[in-house]
Amino acid sequence: MTPAAALPTVLVTRPQPQADDWVARLQALGAPAQALPLMRIVRREGFDAAVRAAWSDLARHRLVMFVSPNAVLAFFAGRPEGAAWPAQTLAGATGPGTIAALRAQGVDARSIAAPPEDAASFDAESLWRHALAGLDWTQRQALIVRGEDGRDWLATTLRQAGAHVDALAAYARAEPAWSAAESAALAVVARDPAAQVWLFSSSQCIAHLLRAPVDAATLAALRQVPVLATHARIAETARSAGFVSVVPVRPDPLEVRQALKRSQEPRA
Incomplete structure (x- = not known):
């Protein structure tokens, strides 16, 4: 069994306060998670x-x-x-x-x-x-x-x-305000794409990410982060936007946790 520590960190892109709620529920299931909202209400x-x-x-x-x-x-x-x-x-x-x-x-x-x-x-x-x-x-x-x-x-x-x-x-x-802290968080993600996974629950979050104030190399690295998409339409948007690995998943923390575990299993 893959230990929870080996799982990638789920980047929860929902707006607040839903992002923090999802982070808490994922962490309670043993899944590393971080709020990185890509939308403001x-x-x-x-x-x-x-x-x-x-x-x-x-x-x-x-x-x-x-x-x-x-x-x-x-x-x-x-x-x-x-x-x-x-x-x-x-x-x-x-x-x-x-x-x-x-x-x-x-x-x-x-x-x-x-x-x-x-x-x-x-x-x-x-x-x-x-x-x-x-x-x-x-x-x-x-x-x-x-x-x-x-x-x-x-x-x-x-x-x-x-x-x-x-x-x-x-x-x-609305798009994030792109404060210094938010821009720094994206830079951290870009330095190790394999250590995280995007959780997209809105196609608008994808559009906002693609307009983030980062350089081309950072944006290319952000596209290397695997994607879990909570609807087929969102998955298609992510693929069209150039994300390299996109997997649909039901919007349920337990199913997200199970998808993370499957992603770490050795391929036959």
Whole structure:
């Protein structure tokens, strides 16, 4: 068995506070991990008024879909005092992180619509297929709480099913500030690419890394770091960007740990 000390360090690129949470969960499984966020979440101006209006009308919605834990945090930060989640309103989530964020805010598990734990993928298509496709959406109201931009697949699918769909932009995704400490962290990674592995949960994180203020040699070395990608689309983005080793993995710390172990096993 490969000792945990021999495993490469997982570079968790999610925004904070999710990065630190993932680091703690990976370390608890014996996997070396370090937070190296490649995205910042910036609260949108005017969101507070919009979320107050949404809460006042929440019970009229059949579904409020949250695209990420950050969407949950932003939406519930504006919850009126004493307001409870309406039992008849589904809280949509595509993956375990968003489910956990909803449960932490007191949303009953029976009100959460999400793919099952053993789903092959955690995305809007899986959410629709497993939890929403069998419902009658004719003239029903749906709200999607998301970033400033994002995929419109679920909104389009709900409208085709007869629903009235609105979107509420809770935050913008921004590049890291690229402080001296962040730039130094990239330089350390570039000096020993085989000792780390990128964990990418967003194609935007890859784009931000490629625009980092580093020289060409450092960027080339950063592309030599193996990649674990939490979705097939992210894996394809990484391959297209020139990363030399890309492996898809479900967004689960235990499965990331198992992928690390497999990567250290001798090839036949």
